[in-house]
Amino acid sequence: MTPRTPYRRGALRTLAATAVLALGLAGCEGHARPDAAAENPDAELKVVTTTEILADLVRRVGGDRVQVDSVVPPGGDPHSYEPTPRDAEKVTEADVTFTNHLLLEEHALIKTVDANAREGTPNVSLAEASETYGANVIPLVEDVGLDVLWLGLRVRGDGEARGASRSSDVLLTATGMTGPGELAAYLTESLGKPKKYFDSADGFSAADTTSLPPAAHTHLNWAFTEPGVYELTLEARLGNGGAEPRPVGEGTFTFAVGVDPHTVADKGDTILDEGHTDLTVNIGTGRMSAYTDQRSGGEEQEEIPPGDVVIDVPNRALDEVPEEREFAFLGEPGAQIHQLPQAVFGKHVHGEIDPHLWQDVQNAKAYALLIRDTLKKADPKGARAYDRGARAYERELDRLDAYVREQVGRIPADRRQLITTHDAFGYLADAYGMTVAGFVVPNPAQEPSADDVEKLTRTIDNLDVPAVFMEPNLARRASVLTQVAEDQDVEVCSLYGDSFDEKTRHYTDMMRHNADELRRCLGGPDT
């Protein structure tokens, strides 16, 4: 960092004040911008952040020693804010700059910061750098239809007592199904040809059988023509050599298709909604199970009895029957089906993370610690003050975290469904046990298609949610959500995502509002 004379700093500040005035007269997007220089003229460090949320965190850690300015004005949208020449100038004046992550801020905004930050001054991208401070980072979902359970079939156990050998053959047959529509399990091969395993449309028969060798497993598409609850019974038989296959076991699995699985699950049941599960026969024990890594977070798989699981086929998994005649067994071309896919590779964007980390309060803590260390490096004399500021703020964030957890925890499990304007709440859902059931578009800068609107409508209808959530700063662009909500007769509530507004000026207030609003709007009759 290059030392500068007080004289130079003063001169720049005058220039800055003039420019702000000029900009103020010309008007700008969002609300009136508070004058950072006036706020704290004797500060040791000038800090520029891209967004107001980051600015608030820096102020709480830095206290009086920092003067903090956000490039995106109050109420502005970081996904679309176009920086002005004055913004560039502000960045050149800064001793420290903080950005969040490329996918949050408009590219021009990041470029403005990177190109104008003075050489030698810390320019920290908080989202990724905070990982070493314990932030929980989730990869960016590219295809929400793939962000679902990966469901297969499997044979486990050695079955020696039953005379099984490597050359044995385990036959899995679908023998019964109940449900509001039809169920088809099939595999699409390399060159686009589907191969049916089970299909209820023409009734189950001996044809609805597949064969696996011992210790093998296989992945399939699982398609359902109507939303609702399905029960599928599978029977396993073991064939050794040319002899008639002998029964091994049987199990009935429950699928919650498009409906909240919590409305279907009994107490103590495991809801299978992510990771990898196989409907499994163990030819050693003769038991069927869901062999799943759900409860270990992907670490290892375990057998859970069929009656103790509910398989979630969410509305994210809505798909359209393609035109090719090979797929006619699924319904008319264009018909909507719910489908768990045979492969989930590609659900995430390679190398990219979801940028909205602060929706998990523990991540905001990691940001605060990284901010503390950055400020200490830039202003070593203030080290103790920054330590103090960060410690106090950490305690406040811990209380906030507990509060959000408690509020969300009071919402009945089957009503913790989030439907929002854009995909900004993955961390909130992940950290506090909500489900992202749907959003209008992934990024607020995108326009929704007719298909997006159709999917959103079905999601609200299938789940019977009491409310959807709009971000206050995106109110003008939320016409699709408000229209669909009106048509479906559900309440429109508000959640702060990427920005503050004139009412809410602090991160802690924003998260408290979000927790209160979730509970008020989803909380059910007892609240």
Place this chain on the structure above:
Amino acid sequence: MITIGTRRRARPVAGALLAALLTAAPAAAQSPPDDESEAAPTTGTGRVVIGDGHVDIGPRFDDGTWTVQVRDDTAEPLTWRSTDDVVLQVTDAARVEVPEGEEFSFLGAPGARVWLLPQAQPDGVLWPGWNSQEPEVAARVEREVTWQLTGVEGPGAFVLFLNGSFGTPRILFDGRKPLPQETGVEVRSHVHGNWAFTEPGTYLLDVRMTATTKDGTGHEDSGTLQFSVGPQDPRKAFAAADAARDADAPGASADGTRPDDGAAPDGAASSGAGTDDSTAPLWWGIGAAALVAAVATALVRRRARGPRASGDGGER
């Protein structure tokens, strides 16, 4: 599931009777993670040709060093091998016709015959995938492994693609397009794709795998995947790869040969496996794997490619 996130034992079928029974069978068998506990603790030695059964490409901490290797599930116990020690053989059993329609035109004209190792478990052909499940990798890597294709040598086109639920192809690597190309492998995941080759012969695919561990350290290693496609003697791929390495290696003799060249191929021939199904497999699932115990040869070779290994291996 994750990728992925995010698994396998291919139990290929050796006998004709079983093959017939299984025609309507398994798509994508993937190993339970606990399979790794059965893995041989050290990198396998000797050269092998694998033409049937399950293998994965993936990173492994080999005695603490990040290394691109081939996980050989046709061996018992399953064995991680150096990429240089493995020829992945694509036999004529993998030939398919390019279908009508635009969707698969990247493979050639409709009706053209290409070699395709499918995403779902095939009968009687090799089933290569890729994984990030080696226990130390699974425990230490942050989020994902980056997998790059940095070089392709071969008589035709190489394409690696995936299928959507309705078959729509999604191309991960296309050797005809500018290199390097890259994709991500989520940590603790195991994936299969379709490996397509348009002409018979030897293909050398240079790959690089990189990742950052939770301690913030970067890791990087490269290797060359050796494919033999079609009816040729698969050991030709070893010879071609050796020649390519010798051309790169500073101290290589002018004619690109070394005294030990040829030792392994002889060994492979004497093991009698190849693609010959009449050879009774030693255990179920060995398929056409040919194991060549040429330990001395391997040691010599390892020394010979010293500069390359030290340049690519280890921490970034």
